[in-house]
Amino acid sequence: MRNVPEQSWTSAGIAAQADANLRTFNPPPNRPALKPGGSSVARAPRVAGELNTSITSQHPADPADPPDPKRQVHRHTVREAWQLAQHGHSSWWGDLCLSLLELPVSVLVNLEEMPTVDIVRSALAQVELSLTRHLFDAVMTSERLPVLQARFRRLVSPIKLSHVCRQRPYLAVTNPKHREALVRLLSSDHPLGVEEGRRQGWDIPRHRRVCRFCRRRWAIEDEVHALLECEDPRLALLRDVDLLSALERQEEPLPGARRMYARMPSWDFLDYLLRTSRLLTTVARFVYLVFELVESAPPLFPASESEWLELAM
Numbered sequence: 001m002r003n004v005p006e007q008s009w010t011s012a013g014i015a016a017q018a019d020a021n022l023r024t025f026n027p028p029p030n031r032p033a034l035k036p037g038g039s040s041v042a043r044a045p046r047v048a049g050e051l052n053t054s055i056t057s058q059h060p061a062d063p064a065d066p067p068d069p070k071r072q073v074h075r076h077t078v079r080e081a082w083q084l085a086q087h088g089h090s091s092w093w094g095d096l097c098l099s100l101l102e103l104p105v106s107v108l109v110n111l112e113e114m115p116t117v118d119i120v121r122s123a124l125a126q127v128e129l130s131l132t133r134h135l136f137d138a139v140m141t142s143e144r145l146p147v148l149q150a151r152f153r154r155l156v157s158p159i160k161l162s163h164v165c166r167q168r169p170y171l172a173v174t175n176p177k178h179r180e181a182l183v184r185l186l187s188s189d190h191p192l193g194v195e196e197g198r199r200q201g202w203d204i205p206r207h208r209r210v211c212r213f214c215r216r217r218w219a220i221e222d223e224v225h226a227l228l229e230c231e232d233p234r235l236a237l238l239r240d241v242d243l244l245s246a247l248e249r250q251e252e253p254l255p256g257a258r259r260m261y262a263r264m265p266s267w268d269f270l271d272y273l274l275r276t277s278r279l280l281t282t283v284a285r286f287v288y289l290v291f292e293l294v295e296s297a298p299p300l301f302p303a304s305e306s307e308w309l310e311l312a313m
């Protein structure tokens with residue numbers, strides 16, 4: 001598993017707190033365990049009228065509330081669901097609380113507390129945090145998403161959902177085939193050996209997903225190798241003409257593209273290309289051409305260690 005950098009969140013420790021809450025969450029004593037279920041109307045063991053009496057007596061109307069019949073009905077409905085949950089009966093309020101606890105990053109909403117606008121707003125904020133953290137962790141612990149990981153490592157704390165989920169400039173690349181090539185690169189749904197090796201019917205060790213072009217023993221056919229590092233003449237020519245020269249010649253050129261390419265680590269250079277909007281049309285076309293070339297040649301997966309050792313260094 002990769003090392004996931006420590007990040008702080010807009011509500012620090014909320015996930016850990018929810019996890020702890022999940023471990024300690026139990027139905028209150030002297031009360032039947034809450035059963036997940038559907039509509040309170042369909043499953044309620046008592047008629048609504050019986051509950052209505054106690055709700056009315058326990059929760060008198062707020063004199064500041066406007067006399068809006070619809071709002072009163074809504075409030076009444078919420079109270080009824082809450083009351084059912086307090087007695088261990090199925091209700092949508094109980095289902096909601098349990099469902100939130102079962103999210104990949106748990107969210108705690110106190111079952112015993114009568115829901116208010118503030119409680120609902122707080123729950124919504126926690127759900128957003130939960131989703132943010134889940135998406136971030138899922139990407140950073142994946143073995144398949146190195147390009148997205150390079151982007152996520154640049155995120156500045158506190159990380160918000162809008163940082164993780166947003167429309168990216170590459171979606172504006174007008175050529176659909178070129179745009180699709182970029183999406184395939186970012187989502188690791190591409191034809192390079194490192195991914196193609198996962199799709200075979202047998203377990204191919206990563207080190208034996210060798211570059212089909214240079215056929216070097218050490219050369220794993222991954223994103224940066226194929227796009228930026230392989231010295232095979234076919235890939236090197238594409239890189240020289242359709243990436244570096246094209247970046248220097250395009251309408252809004254990238255001065256010093258070759259110097260940047262020579263001096264920057266490959267992953268940093270690729271990440272820079274993918275996050276610089278004015279370069280994406282050229283980069284997308286280049287990625288498309290590389291994938292097209294890759295798909296024109298069979299992959300190289302040595303069947304055994306001895307076969308792999310026979311490859312040149």
Ligand SMILES: [Zn+2]
Nearest residue numbers: 211214219230
């Ligand atoms: Zn190679």
